[in-house]
Amino acid sequence: MSLRATARIVADADGGLPVLVSDGPLALRRTRAAGPYTRVTVVGAMSAPLGGDRLAIETEVRDGARLLVDSAAATLALPGRSAEPAAYDVRITVGAEGVLRWLPEQLVSVHGSDLRMRTVVELAPTARLVLREEQILGRHGEPPGTLITRLTVRRAGSPLLDQELAFGPGAPGGWDGGAVLAGHRATGQLLLVDPAFAEKPVEARLLGENAAVTPLAGPAALVTAVAPDALALRRLLDTALSGLAPVGPV
Template identity: 75%
Template sequence: MSGVRATARIVATPAGLPVLSGEGPLALRRTRAAGPGLRVTVVGAMSAPLGGDRLAVEAEVREGARLTLDAAAATVSLPSRTAVPASYDVRLSVGEHAELCWLPGPVISAYGSDLRARTRVELAATARLVLREEQVLGRHGEPPGTLVSRLTVHRAGRPLFDQELGSGPGVPGGWDGPAVLAGHRATGQLLVVGPEFDVKPARPRLLGESAVLTPLAGPAVVVTALAPDALRLRRVLDEAARDILAEWLPDVPYR
């Protein structure tokens, strides 16, 4: 099977970053944090993912540590000569009284591409998580490629959130219909988890015309949003993040 194999690994502790290792297109840089804790930025070092590529990011935030993990640019899923889909796996682990902000750039599904993206998160009972995901269906003026994305979150060993979304050619019909994307070209979600939601539960509410905040069956909320483009999607999610964090997790940085 052809394609690039690369894994970026990060381990964060209250004392620093004992593990900070990137490969191939996944270069890692320690950058200045907006608040307390550590910050690492994923810097794309080459064009990827292409068909057949197997990319992965693994981050472990140990007890008491605080980490913001973001990206310098969007991830563009590109077409290639092989019919084998590319894969991008993210595996995140957050320990007791630890905190992770996972804020990657959007995934852009270019015409002719085929990507399987999966994010798996394991949280301790007292862990905090701010997770943003964005998907853009096609570059400007082109139809999308195929993109299947799944997010799975467990807290204290129990399922908290499990969602999959597919779009583009080869995905069963209906993904662009009125019940799913309704013709929008950008979609995303913001997941916030913390014990603070046990003390002060959130209520479901609409956020403008194309976003909704939904409390989960656990100390967490998820914001799901649609937009005509990536810029407006980011504005919706950023505004939701500022409001949620100000009310429940005011000491968590989000930049």
């Protein structure tokens, strides 16, 4: 039987969490954080998403709040009894002077799985954001399932980024070719949004052979990377974050 579950987080400027609602496999825990952030860790309470599941996390960072959301382990997209694809929706709003660090662990597309993941972010003009997504295509020694992800970010009601990625047997041809993954099995994105970038934009540049920094049409920067495995990918994105964060103190 397919699951339907929606977890909710609301963070206040005083560090409070007036709403912290777990649901189904999405267990939310307030955990200890260093610095000014309130921290919430997503703990997988059961295997999910499976074929046909409909999961969602809704997060509101109210005006002036600082929130860090991470996860205790990687998320595995798994095949299920249903032939329908699984869906995992992330819906985020960040208010004025709010700061969100969205840093989950990797999403692993297991052979035979079929997942559609959608992340939608609404930012106030003075909001700041660090958002990381990492996709691992198959467990060790296996081909991936079908994975389609879309990241849509709007700032002050205007589009900032709308990007769709598709991998695996259900994706258009060429996803594993030299112009996309070139045989790599780990890929990721790091998005930084900060009003400070309006005065000092990020310069487009390569980060070694497998990663690049791109300024966006707004106070934002996007890092994209490919790597042979999850560990190498995380190192690339961590290096990029450490180099970019001083420009916009998120």
